[in-house]
Amino acid sequence: MKCNILISTFSTLDEAKEISHSAIQEKFAACANILPVNSIYSWKNSVESSNEFLVIFKTTSSNVSKLRTFLSNKHGYDVPEIIDFEVDNVNDSYLKWLIQSTS
Numbered sequence: 001m002k003c004n005i006l007i008s009t010f011s012t013l014d015e016a017k018e019i020s021h022s023a024i025q026e027k028f029a030a031c032a033n034i035l036p037v038n039s040i041y042s043w044k045n046s047v048e049s050s051n052e053f054l055v056i057f058k059t060t061s062s063n064v065s066k067l068r069t070f071l072s073n074k075h076g077y078d079v080p081e082i083i084d085f086e087v088d089n090v091n092d093s094y095l096k097w098l099i100q101s102t103s
Contacts, residue, residue: 001095003090004058004061008054028057
């Protein structure tokens with residue numbers, strides 16, 4: 001089993017915390033880090049800038065599709081950012097904890 005990282009941005013800290021808490025409670029993720037960011041992006045033919053909250057979810061390869069579906073259903077954005085990637089180099093003890101926390 002491999003470690004996957006999934007990232008997503010949210011408009012409010014409350015939404016980021018609520019969704020992160022639920023994802024961990026449901027065992028879709030083992031951990032979520034929430035960081036304030038300023039995002040600059042294209043939206044409806046203009047360049048926008050807003051303060052958002054980036055969440056870095058840590059999960060397993062067997063749970064990443066469940067987490068993607070969960071976020072798609074719960075996210076407040078019309079077009080949510082949901083990006084995941086597999087991590088090749090993870091220390092053994094962390095990977096064991098990750099698997100245990102999401103099983």
